[in-house]
Amino acid sequence: MPTLENLTFDELSDGDSATFSKTLTERELLLFAAASGDVNPIHINPDYAETTSFKKQIAHGMWSGSLISATLATVMPGPGTIYLSQNLKFKRPTHIGDTLTVTVTVEEKKTKRNIVVFNCEVVNQDNKLVTSGTAEVIAPAEKIQVEEPKLPDINIQ
Numbered sequence: 494m495p496t497l498e499n500l501t502f503d504e505l506s507d508g509d510s511a512t513f514s515k516t517l518t519e520r521e522l523l524l525f526a527a528a529s530g531d532v533n534p535i536h537i538n539p540d541y542a543e544t545t546s547f548k549k550q551i552a553h554g555m556w557s558g559s560l561i562s563a564t565l566a567t568v569m570p571g572p573g574t575i576y577l578s579q580n581l582k583f584k585r586p587t588h589i590g591d592t593l594t595v596t597v598t599v600e601e602k603k604t605k606r607n608i609v610v611f612n613c614e615v616v617n618q619d620n621k622l623v624t625s626g627t628a629e630v631i632a633p634a635e636k637i638q639v640e641e642p643k644l645p646d647i648n649i650q
Contacts, residue, residue, distance in 0.1 A: 495641040499571030502607040502632035510598040511569035515560055517552050519589050523649050525556050552587035557595075557615045557624040564595045565630055567641075570609065573633030577608070581626040585617075592618040600627065607632045 500509075526537050531553055534541035542550040558581050565574050587593060593615050601610040609632045615624040 496638050497567050497572050497641050498638040499573050499633050499636065500569055501636055502570075502602070502609065502634055505570065505599050505602060505609055505632060507599050507602065509569070510596055511564060512594055512596050513560060513564040513568050514592055514594040515563075516592040517556065517587055517589055520649060522550065522552055522556075522589060524647060525553055525559075527649075529553065529555065531555075547586055549588055552589075552591075554581070554583040554624070557581075557583070557587060557593055560593055560595045560615060561597065561613045561624075561626075561628060564597050564613075565611065565628060569597060570630065570632040572637045572639050573635070575631040577629040577631060579613075579626060579628045581613075581624055583624055584622045587617065587623055593623060597628070607634055 523537060526532050535545055535547065535551055536553055537550070539550055542548070558579065561579065562576060565576065566572070596614050597611040599609060600612045602608070603610070609630055611628045611630070613626050613628050614622060617623050
């Protein structure tokens, strides 16, 4: 079974970076709408979306934000990370079938409370910037290795 292993505060250095990629499917778009409660028709109604300037459905901006969270929680620093804050700028829309790649880079370490500030960039499959910002986390002090959980199947009706 795959495992998740963190990087501790002491193991992180300015300039360290990590990436995480995910492709948006219609199923995940609907799951995100259901989980968040954001049922704006621009996200979930293809007929409505055709009447907008985007001409097709777009993902919730916070979907890209959630990928930043996933990167920090599972890749770097990884398990045991505590999210403190996030600021985001949404630069362009994401559509079903787009693959987003998150890059988080250590910008600053603050020894008080093991706080790490990350520069965050999300690009699409064409390497065009989708989302940018910074995140502040408390990095774990102790090494952690855990089994990667298998999520349950969720049916959409």
